[in-house]
Amino acid sequence: MALTVRVTEAARLLGIGKTKIYELIGAREIEIIKLGRATLVIRASLEAFIERQREAVVAAPTLRKRGRPRKTFRELASGRKP
Incomplete structure (x- = not known):
C-alpha cells in the first residue's frame, strides 16, 4: 500500500471532488x-x-425538530385548543 496518493485518488477514495480536497x-x-509539481496526499x-x-x-447532539409542534390525537x- 502506498504511503501517498495523488489528489484525484484521494478525492475518489473519499467520494468527494478535487475542489473539496483542496x-x-x-x-x-x-x-x-x-x-x-505533484501534490501528494x-x-x-x-x-x-x-x-x-x-x-x-x-458526538453530535441530536437536533430538535423545527417548526410548530403537532397536535396530539386527543x-x-x-376539537378544542389546549
Whole structure:
C-alpha cells in the first residue's frame, strides 16, 4: 500500500471532488507533500480525517425538530385548543 496518493485518488477514495480536497488541504485537515509539481496526499492523514469525521458524527447532539409542534390525537379529536 502506498504511503501517498495523488489528489484525484484521494478525492475518489473519499467520494468527494478535487475542489473539496483542496479546501481540506487549505484548512489543514489533510496533510500533503509537494514532490516537484505533484501534490501528494499522505494516506495516514486521510485515515485520520475519516476517523475525526466519524467521531464528530457520534458526538453530535441530536437536533430538535423545527417548526410548530403537532397536535396530539386527543387535541384533534376534542376539537378544542389546549
